[in-house]
Amino acid sequence: MKKTIQRRLLTGALVLMTALVTKPAHAVNYQALVDADVKKFQGYFRKEFPDVKFEDYGDGVYALDEDARKQWKEMEEFPPYELDVEAGKALFNKPFANGKSLASCFPNGGAVRGNYPYFDEKRKQVVTLEMAINECRVANGEKPYPGFKGDLAKVSAYMAYISRGQKIDVKVKSAAAYKAYMKGKAFFYGKRGQLNMSCSGCHMEYAGRHLRAEIMSPALGHTTHFPVFRSKWGEIGTLHKRYEGCNDNIGAKPFEEQSEEYRDLEFFQTIMSNGLKFNGPAARK
């Protein structure tokens, strides 16, 4: 035990020394630090669930439970979000008062899911797809859509739908981006709320296990498929609505849709799913 600690300290010191000798401080390779985290994180699930294929993590809890998966496949035959995607398409193309539309803000006909979230180096903050949608509206003199559900989720659903199959490959290129990433990471692993629980407690350590009527989904793949039509909600909602629910469940005061906290959390969670494909919107129980 003592020896391993000593060895670790020694390797740590060596790594640090090489870093100091070979690189000036401003050239820290943040992407490499993040990539090492991704490898560890995804490795955790590979070890826990050796039979689950990597690409199936985009299917949430249905990657882990065969029975639930069958029911879900049936549900997806007549996807409950179909009307929302249609409505989102109409909203996306509907002219604003100034004659422009959401379509004027986004390239590729709006099939840009794979570009979000990203760290905006000029504004020094994480930009999510929902944030970009509302910023486009505000820039054109329209009111932002209210959060968590409704039109915001519908437009996001349409854009996700026409982007299906785009690969998740979120980068961390600067100290500022790394800081946002670390904030999201601390949020994910930190215990909070009246129950003193962390996201990782439920969605890593308890992934695949039952909590009352529900089976807990693996955190790997958490952000691939949003927005989600949830039977319990009876409507389509954003990822941040889901965050709100999970915070509320453990007795923590939730944050606002598109708050810095939730954007950083989304940034971290999406990076942990690097290599998977965006496959939203999706249906969930």
Add this chain to the structure above:
Amino acid sequence: MKKVLLLLSMVALMPSGAGVLAAPAAAAPGLIEQAEAARKEADALGFEWRDTSKLIKSAKEALDKGQKEESDKLASLALLQSKAAIAQAKSTAKNWKMMIPK
């Protein structure tokens, strides 16, 4: 923390007799204000608990209805929750890296 305990025990000991010693309304608003200040501190750390502001609101309403004992009870609970949330924020900030599953 010691101060809070002292305060709580004082409040607990005096609910009925307080009226004789001081203006009855004076103690309760103090407790609500303290709870609110602690709640704000927890909120600024991003660790406020879900029900704290509801407790404070109910404490205010009880006081308005003249139910001082009930108000004190609710405000003390809100204060305890906020103190716990602040402690949680500090311990999480220090320990979250050790929570990463291997």
